[in-house]
Ligand SMILES: [Zn+2]
Ligand SMILES: [Zn+2]
């Protein structure tokens with residue numbers, strides 16, 4: 001089956017109701033834009049370099065110019081670009097927002113404790129809740145995968161029609177803007193959720209269970225995610241600061257993961273203050289991007305996964321973090337007292 005058909009089937013299949021309020025890649029619409037471009041160019045490819053050729057009197061011999069990389073990267077197609085890329089950018093940001101807010105809500109329900117949980121339990125009977133949750137996780141994983149593939153395919157198609165690298169560059173820009181779904185820390189959280197879920201409930205069959213796997217014991221802690229037969233992803237779960245598996249992990253908005261203790265010290269804030277207290281100029285220690293602390297995400301499911309799978313290591317790190325916190329609090333209050341007394 002062609003991807004376009006599979007995608008349409010996905011959108012209008014048995015999950016149509018669930019997907020109603022979700023944004024999607026308008027695959028069919030975008031494909032039509034590309035088709036119109038191809039038709040307007042006489043059935044052949046739209047050559048982005050043709051303008052230069054016309055100026056230099058090259059006339060019809062555009063084949064050579066189209067294969068030259070310089071003109072592909074800087075030129076644009078007057079027929080498609082405005083519609084194609086602005087539409088795709090809008091969709092990409094809507095999809096990324098939709099995905100993160102849904103995952104956040106779902107995982108919040110899972111981990112919520114105390115009063116919040118009591119209230120929630122009143123609305124959901126436990127078993128029903130459990131089944132509902134795993135179904136929603138599956139749907140969210142599928143949502144991310146299907147739209148990410150649709151995006152990749154349509155951009156590839158754009159490049160094929162135009163013999164350009166604009167589609168590829170767009171994808172790189174999306175990654176830099178943290179809109180690439182398959183690179184989202186929320187997908188790692190969903191993966192951790194699936195792995196945690198399978199750990200404590202055999203009865204609920206999870207057809208995504210084989211898609212996620214993790215290796216936390218080796219030097220290079222990783223999670224693997226099989227998107228399709230041809231696309232397999234690997235996420236590193238090793239903290240770039242302490243070089244161990246991330247403990248009490250936080251994802252900065254650039255997508256890099258660190259232990260809370262490590263990243264707090266890198267940003268020169270105390271653990272009890274939290275990452276939101278980091279100065280605006282603080283950079284990510286890996287990619288050096290600024291402004292990535294304000295919207296950092298606590299990876300609670302990933303922490304739970306580590307706690308379940310590497311109990312001893314988790315306990316050890318927990319004790320170390322607590323000791324560090326006590327030490328920092330003491331130093332903080334000492335300095336406060338000193339300044340209050342004017343010493
Ligand atoms: Zn075009
Ligand atoms: Zn660390």
Ligand SMILES: [Zn+2]
Nearest residue numbers: 254256284287
């Ligand atoms: Zn980074």
